[in-house]
Structures are given as C-alpha cells and as structure tokens.
Amino acid sequence: MHPAELTILYADEAMLVLDKPAGLLSVPGRGEDKQDCLSARAQRLHPDALIVHRLDMATSGVMVLARGAAAQRALNAAFASRTVTKRYIAVVAGHLAPPAESWGVIDLPIIVDWPNRPRRIIDHQLGKPSVTRWRVLSHDTDLDTTRVELEPVTGRSHQLRVHLLAVGHGIAGDALYGSPRVQALADRLLLHACSLELPHPVTAEVMRFASSANF
Template sequence: MLVILHRDERFVVVDKPSGLAVHPGWADDERTAMHEVRDLLGQKVFPVHRLDRATSGVLVFALAPESARVFCEMFEEGRVEKHYLALVRGVAPEAGTIDHPIPRREGGPRVPASTSFRRVWRGDHLSLVDAEPHSGRLHQVRRHMKHISHPLIGDANYGKGALNREYRERFGLARLALHARSLGFVHPWEGKPITFEAALPEDLRAPFERIGVVI
C-alpha cells in the first residue's frame, strides 16, 4: 500500500511498496504507482524519477508539468541526494565510490555513472550497504554493486538464482533487498533543505531480523 509522506501545492512524496511499477510507460501493468497516487489525490500527477518495480521507498511526483520540469532538471543535474539500503553478497569494503558507465535506459548507450557507498553492517557472507547514486541510470545501484562483485540478494537480473532461492526459503526474503530510504534536496520554491525518509518495510524488516542484520 502506498503511503503519502508529504504533499504541497507543487509535489507529493510517497513511500512505494516493492512490486509496483512507477509508470505505465515503464511497464505493462494496469495499476502503477502513478495510478495509485492519482486516485489518492484525485488529480493528475507527473513522475519525475524512477524506482525499479522491485525497489521500495521514497518516490516523488510533481503536480503540474511546470513543477515536473524543475524536478527533472534537479535529478538530471545531481541536485538530489538519494540513499538506498542494499543487502549484498559477500563482505563489501567499508566504503568506496564506483565509477562505471551504464545505460540511462534499456538498450541505450553507456554513459558515465557514479555511486558512493558505505558498509553499515557485515555478516559472515553478507553486507548491508548505504548506497548513494550520484546519477540516475538504469538499475544503477544493482549494476554497480554487481560490478564490484557484491550483487544484491534477491536480484533476478544481476544476482545468483540459487542464492536468492536459499534466502527466500530460509528467511522469507521474497523480494529484491533494495530500499530507497531517503531523498533530500533544496526545496526549489522555498529555498530550504528538505529530506524525506521511508522506514524499512515489513517484507524487508522481518527477513533482515531473521538473518541477523543490524541497522
């Protein structure tokens, strides 16, 4: 279920659950986050960035085309600070920055992309990292963690099927272990820094507790 975190006359911020596509142009789904927010507010909304269907967390929609253009520029120019929690295979480095080109969209040319990360918990064969992508590319956190040999648990595209099945059967982790925990920027109309946070959802919190992840 979608939860509204913030609404004003220019934009709305929601907490998107895993399994829900953002926009009908990015999926064949009859129901998307855009539809859900439109129905909750009773008005048209405009997507300004994307989260993968399997990713949960903070998502912004503009309430008018003019506001959408402002937000799209902010995201494109890297003026939005995004933090994701990702459970990955292996013991990741304590911190680092990954510079590796990846496409903006499926089938597109590779373009520069950068993600910083820091490890916030480690197990014997797992790590929880806080990932901060500095650009908005297709599956950026997932691709970059795979690039340094630490793919996300539950990732059907870049992870290992056998390992994903093991964590689903043993711990009930039946989704991609990626959550957009916070998003911050300078309010473009008020000039004040503002940050929005989404709590870890139950379909990650409970499996993490069983695994022993400490946040």
C-alpha cells in the same frame, strides 16, 4: 496492499512524497495487467500528479511526484543538476570489506544490453558515465551478507544493481541479475530508497524525507 493504497510521506500544493512498496511499478507498463502503478494511484487522489523520477518495480522506498507542470519542470531541473541527494539501503551477497575512506566509489560506465533488454552491462567503450558512492553498515556472518548504504551520483537505470554486481556483490533477491545463490537470499530485491533530499519546487527550501527499510 490494496490496489488503491498509498503511503504518503508528505503532500502540499506542489509535490507528493510517497513510500513505494516493492513489486509495484512506478509508471504503467505495457498490457492491462501492468496498469496498476504508483503514478496511477497518486493520480486517483491528485489528478495533477506527474512523474519526476522512477524506482525499479522491485525496489521500495521514497519517491517524489510533482503536482502540475511548473513543479515538474522545477523538480526535473533539480534532478538534472544533481541538487537531489538519494540514499539507499541494500543487502548484498558476500563479505564486502569497508572502503579505505568512509565512503567508497564505483565508477563504471553502463549501457543497455540490447540483446538481453532490460538488462544493463558495464561497457568501457560505449557506456554512459555512472558513479555510485557506498559504505558498509554491517556484516552478517551467518548469511554471508553485507548491509550497505548507497548514494547514486548519476541516475542510470539499474545502476546500483549493475555496479554492485560488477564488484562481485550482487544485491540479495535480485531476480534479474543475481546468481541462483544471490536470488535465494531473499524473496524480494533487498534495495530500499531510504532518503531523498531536494529543493522544494516552489520555495527552493531544502527538504529531506526518509523511510526505513523493512529488511
């Protein structure tokens, strides 16, 4: 991808919806080599573009940016009040049996692993409440993997990666958390933000945006 390239799913005077490629930072990191990022590319086209939420560098998919401070406040409030629904597609290691109901729930508290930052861990005493809904889409018996749809109810850093790891099914290609076998399953993290549903920051109309996973 060219450094200035952006895939725009939607744009109006109040917000931008972009399709972030895997391997691109959401916001600038430390150092000259980490200045190319989704927000910087968006601001070259729309100088008023402001960050509202983030996707991990290794994660691809739908991401919304506000245009201007008023829209940013409205979108931040929507995320804080959980009126935003995010769905992800992932491929995980092993045969993950479907839940008894149509959707299963992983409810495990997460905290930063300070000696091993930026990793996160499950900590039942100090962790912040973290909830993920999940359902099985298909199994690949040859590769011994399971394709799942995920809905983070809370929005902790690395939540989906840590929760799937905690139930014994790390996300394929996860260079930070995966075992050598899990890492060898793919040359990138197989986690894609496939849809985002949220109230428009000006009209409050519920809008839904989608992007297909390329894996």
